[in-house]
Amino acid sequence: MNTAPTFAVVGHPNKGKSSVVATLSQNDAIAIALEPGTTRHRHQYPLTVDGRVLYTLVDTPGFQRPRRVLEWLRAHSLSASDRAETVAAFVQQHRDDPRFHDECELLSPLTEGAGIIYVVDGSVPYSAEHEAEMTILRWTGQPSLALINSIGGDDYSDTWQAALGQFFQVVRKFDAVRATFEQHLTLLNAFGQLEPAWEAPLREAVGHLSARRQQQQQHAAALIATALVEMMAWREQKTLTESQLAESSRDALIEQLRNRWFDHQRRREQRLRTAVEQLYQHHHLQRQETELHWHSGDDLFSEDSRQLWGVSRGYLTTAGFGAGAIGGAGLDALTLGTSLGTGALVGGLIGAAGSYFYGDKLQFPALRLGPLGRGLKTASFGPVQDRQFGYVVLGRAVHHWFEVSNRNHAGRDQLRLTGTDRHWLEQLDRPSRQSIQRVFERCRKQQTLDSAAVQNLTAAIGAAMSIYSNWRLNPP
Amino acid sequence: MPHRALSLLLTFEDQLRRDEAQSPAFLHRRDRNFALARQAEGKTTEVRDWLAHLQRFNGPESKPANDRRLIRWQHINAGFALLGLLLGSLTMAGLMFYDGRGRINLTVIIAVVLVQAVLAVFTTVQALAGWQPWRWLTRQLALADAGGTSGLRPLHPQLMARAAHLGGLCFGLSGLATLLVLVTVKDLAFGWSTTLNAGAESFYSLARALAWPWHALWAEAAPTLELVSQTRFYRATGGYHHTDPQLWGAWWPFVTMLWFAYVVVPRLLLLWFAGGHLHYRAGQLLQRHPGRMALYERMATPTLDTGSTREEVTTAPDLATATRLRPRPATCHAVVLWAGADPRSPGRALPDSQGPVVSAGGAASLADDHHALQAVARHVHPLAHPEVGLFTRAWEPPTAELADFLEQARTLWPKHTRINLMPLAADPSTPPPPHQLAQWLRFAERQRDPGVIICAGVGP
Incomplete structure (x- = not known):
């Protein structure tokens, strides 16, 4: 049985999702720019050991029309038990709709079982305006972790931490540009804590990364x-x-x-x-x-x-x-x-x-x-x-x-x-x-x-x- | 045997040189794959196996025997052998020089033989210790050229020792052959002589000791006390004695065996030993080679790919824009607060608003957005040049939801309505930083609507 987990790095546009993926995958070829919509398609970055995948990171585009998606989901759901199924139905129905291209790209891995890594910018004030996209993510029912990345010089991470705690299982601070290698490993261990079956491959990955270091x-x-x-x-x-x-x-x-x-x-x-x-x-x-x-x-x-x-x-x-x-x-x-x-x-x-x-x-x-x-x-x-x-x-x-x-x-x-x-x-x-x-x-x-x-x-x-x-x- | 070990060492070093330009990731992947495949088949992963594996994909190669570095040493060996043959013959001819006036002094022959034995042992000792008393010769022969002899350089003491022993062996064999020819074709008279006050018994003891290795095999080759006593000569007497002439020639078996046992045999044994030592040292060099250690580390360490080489997205977006900031209007006929933006903070200088102030986007519902659009539409419809202010948070990037809102506004509001997008900084006391304004300028450019402009100066 393949237990290698997948983690979709999602969030609002321009909050450092690609930076997080670049640091964790040690890939300096990923385009990073202070421009929303730099990432238009999802990209997979598997970590392999002797060709065996231990986990996969997926870089995704940011939410563009979260309220419209949420409205559709609410209109097609009867109870809390069918929410994940409704999200999958949304993706299925809008796969070819250019208006929801970005949403389909970011929700697809979640409907296929990926864990959620939700990235926010801790250097700007918290805003309840993001709650629509957080709600959509919660509807997927997937294990979730929120990362407070800091792009600018200010620090609003405490208010973010309190708010994100209501939507996500685990909340971590992680500066994608300045994080140390030890923080990198700690974060991967935290990914493993989201689901019991994911702990072993993440621990193995951390062991290999430490040895290679x-x-x-x-x-x-x-x-x-x-x-x-x-x-x-x-x-x-x-x-x-x-x-x-x-x-x-x-x-x-x-x-x-x-x-x-x-x-x-x-x-x-x-x-x-x-x-x-x-x-x-x-x-x-x-x-x-x-x-x-x-x-x-x-x-x-x-x-x-x-x-x-x-x-x-x-x-x-x-x-x-x-x-x-x-x-x-x-x-x-x-x-x-x-x-x-x-x-x-x-x-x-x-x-x-x-x-x-x-x-x-x-x-x-x-x-x-x-x-x-x-x-x-x-x-x-x-x-x-x-x-x-x-x-x-x-x-x-x-x-x-x-x-x-x-x-x-x-x-x-x-x-x-x-x-x-x-x-x-x-x-x-x-x-x-x-x-x-x-x-x-x-x-x-x-x-x-x-x-x-x-x-x-x-x-x-x-x-x-x-x-x-x-x-x-x-x-x- | 040493040739194989040397070839292996040189081939390995050649492969390492070729690998120098390769990326570490490629080398790791290649060697780890090899190790895993061999382990799966239950086979060994020695350097020889590894080289054979690499060669298999390259097709037929030149035979190791054709390696020019080894050929050079073969030439050196041949040179030493020829020199040994020549010198051995000349030396023996000199030792056996006899014109009938004197005797061939056995003492001199024994001394020469013993010097040969000592030289042979010394050659082996210097090879074992790694000395290079002949370094000047290797330099003269240009062995330390840049043609990739680094693998052989640490083996120069052993290689030179082997060449020297080969030369010594040829020296001994040609000397022996010369001796036998001279014994056959000439009438040689051997005797012994010394200035020292040594009696025949002493010389006899020495000769018997020297003849110990073969005395049981060839009794005639071990001298008797009588022979020793009868064949002593003194130069002062002119060498004439009343000795049986046959006794002067009776020493030849002893001389032959002496030369064979103390010149030829030691060189033969030490040549064999030098070959083994060379093989051992080449193997040891390979065992301790840093490249071999690195190879084994690559074989033993799992290949780890973090996705660092994937380059699906390598081009950063074009961040240039022709759109410029425009001055903010003095008066707005209506104001829209987008996604929680609130300009009503103390210290902010804002345009006067003569109409409704509505909220849209963010936490508001889509129905709220529609109501806000209609409220503004009702107010601006009768106006000739309506100006609508739309405040946004500068740090939140513009999304498709805002584009949708503007598109709807164009259908509900008069065509000539100018929509003034005014991004607000997080800190009310400062204007938005340029990198935040830039994303709004590019957003306005993408709308292809001259009625949508970005206004500057919403600050203190």
């Missing part, structure tokens, strides 16, 4: 780790003949390669952002805005970025000590422990000193020339020698991830990425700091990374993301 964070950490390694290790190369080398000045060559190196890093960061947005199903984010907007001066390579996203000297020193100590411990292992840990200590001190003295200097990669054979030379620029560069990239990537992962699919405003004023990474635990620092060092020295190092980096970035998220959601 965690996987998305892990995947985002892996995407950031891959991009970070590539950017830290990137070398811009150019092959030149001896005559070309003689003709061009060293400064011009450095300038040319540096610009190409910068362009590559910017493009790579954009690719990372696109991948994270796709991961969170924001397929239309870039189309809504020609490109991600950054505040003036907030470019990847600006000193402002460095101030915002770089880490302190103390952070670098402790992370550098850890990374150096791990290298030194290798010497101890070679001497079968006879050095009594001296290698680890010396390595740690060297790492810490290097980080302390060079950590706050904005070092860019230098030009290197090398023979290639057959009269050719290769000029290379990179990888970046500045450890802070990695932290700048990481900070911006984590910030972007947070904004995207906490953005609802009903949002149509520009994604604005602004800076913060705290070095949140300093809350990161020591092993994670060391994992990050070690990878940066290996990239800087052009050493290959094994899969374990990349996995450690991914785990450390995952920890950094959790810390950043916690810091943003629970500011000190």
Whole structure:
């Protein structure tokens, strides 16, 4: 027996029905506009797991002639027991009548057994004028829930809540644009409470959505780790003949390669952002805005970025000590422990000193020339020698991830990425700091990374993301 | 065996590279479908099965043996083998150089053999430890090119060790062959000599120890104390002794077996071991491959579709309108309050009303609407230029009910009646915001009735 419930999102025109559906179905392709009648036909958005439908949301047009419908219903009903049947008869009779197209579209799923999700705008005053449509919905006899969505800045939700309670089983507040993911899940659980048979599929859906949320964070950490390694290790190369080398000045060559190196890093960061947005199903984010907007001066390579996203000297020193100590411990292992840990200590001190003295200097990669054979030379620029560069990239990537992962699919405003004023990474635990620092060092020295190092980096970035998220959601 | 493991690893990495451009949702759906189908059939979901599944839809492919990355290593192996053959022959010819004036010193041969054995062991140790003392050579051979050798790069120590053992084996075999040819075609005289104060007993003990592996199989190949005692020579004496000349040649079985047991056999065994180690490491790399973990996660995780990819409605409506706000009339001959709109709040500046004020829409019944229309009609019929004010709530979007009301008004009221729609803001102290007025302007435009206008300025 198929127990997958269907929920028809209904209401007065222009009260945010499509916004609610967009957020719950995580679909940013649904047209949302401050215009009544944007939705003229019902659209179904099933949630499926391995092709099995757990529930279906139906976006419907708003009521256009509720009083005329109610008049017809009253004229054709004898008692309360035939009301649902009368609503079905209305739909049957007016299916081809253009005057009642919208009503038939929104009532059809209800006559087929769908639950009612009635959406009102809590930012405008309550009005008894909506009671005709609420009465029609009550006539369908279907389980019902009212959602108080807030489109504007004012709040009349208390009066709405009191009034809606008379018509609907459950009343919930839900801001389709600003609701958190946890509120999203709570709402789905509330849908499951409307009918005993609907509880299990909704609970299962919530479980899958929660699990996917965690996987998305892990995947985002892996995407950031891959991009970070590539950017830290990137070398811009150019092959030149001896005559070309003689003709061009060293400064011009450095300038040319540096610009190409910068362009590559910017493009790579954009690719990372696109991948994270796709991961969170924001397929239309870039189309809504020609490109991600950054505040003036907030470019990847600006000193402002460095101030915002770089880490302190103390952070670098402790992370550098850890990374150096791990290298030194290798010497101890070679001497079968006879050095009594001296290698680890010396390595740690060297790492810490290097980080302390060079950590706050904005070092860019230098030009290197090398023979290639057959009269050719290769000029290379990179990888970046500045450890802070990695932290700048990481900070911006984590910030972007947070904004995207906490953005609802009903949002149509520009994604604005602004800076913060705290070095949140300093809350990161020591092993994670060391994992990050070690990878940066290996990239800087052009050493290959094994899969374990990349996995450690991914785990450390995952920890950094959790810390950043916690810091943003629970500011000190 | 290692060739299969390497092919599998490379094919897997190639597939991952092709998958890079695919959307995560597609990959998840594809791999989850594969896993579910295999599980339903009670079959395994190993990487090999997965690749075979993908290949089945692509038609025949080039054989793994034709992979140019593996061919390159086959060339390296062949190069090492040829070099080993050449060097083995030359080395043995050098060791067996005998012009009749001296003896071929067994001490030197034993030292060379032992060095060979040590080198073979060292090659295996470096492969086990993952060292790459020959990294410069791999760079010279351009193995670290951008042609997708990343899968093989971590295996370079094992691949190089295998090539080295193959070269060593060829070295040993060609040396052995050279030795046998020389023994056959030349009259060789072996002896032993050392500066150290070692007696024949010591050398005998050493030779017996070295001959231990084969002494039971070939007794002639294990020297006797007499042979050892009789074949010692000193350069100072010019090498002349009263020794039976046949004894100088009696060492050849020992030398042959020494070379075979300590040069050829170790290389053979270690070559076999290197192949197994390479196979093991390739399998281990595949097991720990991040792409494999991601693949298994996709296979194990149910595909979840929230309806996020459905794009039935992608185009937002055209919100442009040519209709403009008009000034409100100074006087209205009748006023209709639509759907609960009430302009009689303190602080609102309203036009004077010289006629009836009626309510319609919203909570009123359709009969009430009809009565209101008739009341207004009675009042405005005698007028030359009737002006009717229709107040609405600006925040409630205009619906078809209002359109119906206006349509009825046109049939009941004089044709030239101007209907002034005046949206009211929720806050009486402010005018309606532009986005609320815009929906009323577009509504008036849709009516295609020049007598229906939207008036501005119903505020303080």
